[in-house]
Amino acid sequence: NTLVLPFVLLFFPLVASTTTQESFIQCVKTRFSDYTKTFEIILQLLLLSAPLPLLIVTPFHESEIQAAILCTKKHGLQIRVRSGGHDYEGLSYRCKTPFILVDLVNLRSVDINLEEEVAWVQSGATLGELYYSIAMESKVHGFAAGICPSVGIGGHLSGGGFGTMLRKHGLAADNVIDAYLIDVSGRILNRELMGEDLFWAIRGGGGASFGIILSWKIKLVRVPPTVTVFTVSRSLEQGAIELVHRWQYIAHELSEDLFIRVIIQDVDDPNNGAARTVQAAFNSLFLGKLDCLMPLMNQSFPELGLKVDNCTEMTWIESVLYFAGYKKDDPLEVLLDRNTLYKSYFKAKSDFAQEPIPEVGLRGIWERFLEEEIVFMIMDPYGGKMNEIPESELPFPHRRGNLYNVQYLVKWVQNGVKASKKHLHWMRMLYNYMTPYVSASPRAAYLNYRDLDLGINGKGEESYSGASVWGVKYFKDNFKRLAIVKGRVDPENFLRSEQSIPPYPALK
Numbered sequence: 147n148t149l150v151l152p153f154v155l156l157f158f159p160l161v162a163s164t165t166t167q168e169s170f171i172q173c174v175k176t177r178f179s180d181y182t183k184t185f186e187i188i189l190q191l192l193l194l195s196a197p198l199p200l201l202i203v204t205p206f207h208e209s210e211i212q213a214a215i216l217c218t219k220k221h222g223l224q225i226r227v228r229s230g231g232h233d234y235e236g237l238s239y240r241c242k243t244p245f246i247l248v249d250l251v252n253l254r255s256v257d258i259n260l261e262e263e264v265a266w267v268q269s270g271a272t273l274g275e276l277y278y279s280i281a282m283e284s285k286v287h288g289f290a291a292g293i294c295p296s297v298g299i300g301g302h303l304s305g306g307g308f309g310t311m312l313r314k315h316g317l318a319a320d321n322v323i324d325a326y327l328i329d330v331s332g333r334i335l336n337r338e339l340m341g342e343d344l345f346w347a348i349r350g351g352g353g354a355s356f357g358i359i360l361s362w363k364i365k366l367v368r369v370p371p372t373v374t375v376f377t378v379s380r381s382l383e384q385g386a387i388e389l390v391h392r393w394q395y396i397a398h399e400l401s402e403d404l405f406i407r408v409i410i411q412d413v414d415d416p417n418n419g420a421a422r423t424v425q426a427a428f429n430s431l432f433l434g435k436l437d438c439l440m441p442l443m444n445q446s447f448p449e450l451g452l453k454v455d456n457c458t459e460m461t462w463i464e465s466v467l468y469f470a471g472y473k474k475d476d477p478l479e480v481l482l483d484r485n486t487l488y489k490s491y492f493k494a495k496s497d498f499a500q501e502p503i504p505e506v507g508l509r510g511i512w513e514r515f516l517e518e519e520i521v522f523m524i525m526d527p528y529g530g531k532m533n534e535i536p537e538s539e540l541p542f543p544h545r546r547g548n549l550y551n552v553q554y555l556v557k558w559v560q561n562g563v564k565a566s567k568k569h570l571h572w573m574r575m576l577y578n579y580m581t582p583y584v585s586a587s588p589r590a591a592y593l594n595y596r597d598l599d600l601g602i603n604g605k606g607e608e609s610y611s612g613a614s615v616w617g618v619k620y621f622k623d624n625f626k627r628l629a630i631v632k633g634r635v636d637p638e639n640f641l642r643s644e645q646s647i648p649p650y651p652a653l654k
């Protein structure tokens with residue numbers, strides 16, 4: 147019996163899904179005369195049932211996405227869209243019910259118009275491909291977005307997106323001026339056709355609730371020919387806690403050209419190879435030369451003791467490599483590698499700090515970090531441009547009043563439920579510990595650091611009030627407007643997932 151049962155369970159979905167696959171392919175074929183040339187479908191062998199997709203569609207042309215949406219609907223299946231595949235909870239490529247995966251890997255062109263200082267970038271491109279393309283055209287232009295080059299444009303821009311230039315230029319989404327999207331009816335809409343409400347929603351509200359975004363028109367930003375970077379690490383004995391404490395009072399008020407983030411992490415103890423210790427790294431980009439940076443630092447953060455030797459002048463694109471963990475002399479082509487540098491299991495959570503954490507609170511973080519193996523707490527300072535943009539301007543509401551964003555990360559290499567449980571437990575314990583020190587009512591979170599612990603939609607019928615539990619954490623008062631837009635553009639809630647925006651009830 148024990149042998150037969152799993153076999154039956156395995157076999158049944160195989161038969162059922164093969165029929166669905168064939169019928170789906172037939173549906174798609176009828177929509178294309180040149181099907182074999184332009185439509186690439188990779189059949190997945192369903193050796194395991196859920197959560198593998200029935201099909202992965204890798205379109206070369208927008209009409210193929212239209213067909214995928216319409217045929218998915220017709221077959222009562224779900225659809226998932228993946229650009230860079232970096233979703234923290236895998237919502238771009240996992241689904242509990244039978245689904246079709248649209249992978250935009252083949253739609254990744256970048257067209258730069260330097261005269262107008264804009265670019266059109268397709269969703270399947272990565273940040274690295276975008277940064278590289280800009281650098282090939284200009285040494286004095288860049289784009290304000292995230293740090294990891296393998297992150298995809300589609301998820302990043304539709305969830306907000308920030309990196310080393312957010313204090314000067316805001317979010318990636320703040321710099322989007324047009325977009326092409328395919329809606330649930332298969333229509334291709336640009337900003338004018340989709341209307342300002344939908345255009346607002348896809349810049350921070352998560353694209354997957356509203357359609358499949360094909361491409362984005364972005365504003366390039368000017369960068370100086372020379373920028374300066376530094377990373378200064380301090381241990382407990384070197385006053386790390388006092389320095390982080392002080393940093394909280396000044397980082398958000400510094401010149402907009404100066405971004406200093408803090409990464410608290412556990413490292414090997416240099417005094418005892420067998421032991422671990424916790425240090426704080428002050429990791430910075432200054433949009434200017436060293437001779438301007440030093441007086442600024444001496445005046446505003448002398449406690450850090452920054453020295454000329456700690457700093458390196460470089461071009462902006464070299465700073466992109468620096469922050470991504472590459473060496474200054476690595477070829478720029480490393481930015482074209484779509485594989486992420488970070489390969490391990492991980493769990494992340496986010497917070498926003500609105501008051502400085504007292505030293506005693508920071509000490510507690512240090513103590514807890516020593517209980518785990520690979521842990522990080524990344525603190526990204528806000529202020530500057532982020533203070534100038536009203537909370538309702540885009541779905542991303544975390545603007546004035548926030549000193550910095552916090553991301554907690556725990557990583558592990560060992561597979562298995564037992565190992566995962568242990569690390570997840572530790573992460574949730576740390577998150578609980580942080581409660582008195584971070585934003586409350588709501589305890590805010592950043593959509594692009596997706597966290598299903600915050601709440602998920604119910605089975606089948608998603609309710610607006612149920613989803614508000616997690617929705618207001620990501621979007622505050624903007625959640626209601628997102629749900630109203632959803633009710634207008636996808637009243638049947640075809641595009642849904644564990645954390646998709648539900649249609650607002652009154653308009654359903």
Ligand code: FDA
Nearest residue numbers: 229230231232233238292293294298300301308353354359
């Ligand atoms: P993925 O393809 O997984 O998509 C994420 C979500 O967007 C899914 O729900 C997906 O369905 C949807 N989506 C994707 N393409 C779409 C499209 N064309 N139309 C509609 N919906 C679409 N963030 C940050 O702000 N700053 C940073 O520096 C970093 N750094 C970073 C490093 C690493 C290693 C990781 C794993 C992640 C980050 N992030 C980040 C977070 C990152 O911004 C976030 O995970 C993005 O959603 C990833 O976008 P992808 O397209 O890669 O993901």
